[in-house]
Amino acid sequence: MTGSNPSRPHDCYRCGTTIEPGHVYGALDLLDADGDLRVMLCRSCAAELRAFLE
Numbered sequence: 001m002t003g004s005n006p007s008r009p010h011d012c013y014r015c016g017t018t019i020e021p022g023h024v025y026g027a028l029d030l031l032d033a034d035g036d037l038r039v040m041l042c043r044s045c046a047a048e049l050r051a052f053l054e
Contacts, residue, residue: 012042014049026050
């Protein structure tokens with residue numbers, strides 16, 4: 001569920017922290033029908049979600 005290197009800054013869907021290119025992030029619902037990234041989570045929000053789902 002984690003990746004790195006978004007091509008431009010994105011805000012974490014959950015907490016609003018800016019995810020800069022090169023930062024590690026979590027991605028959910030990776031691509032929509034047009035190939036656009038739908039939801040990105042910062043590393044800490046992705047870890048909390050992973051812990052909740054386990």
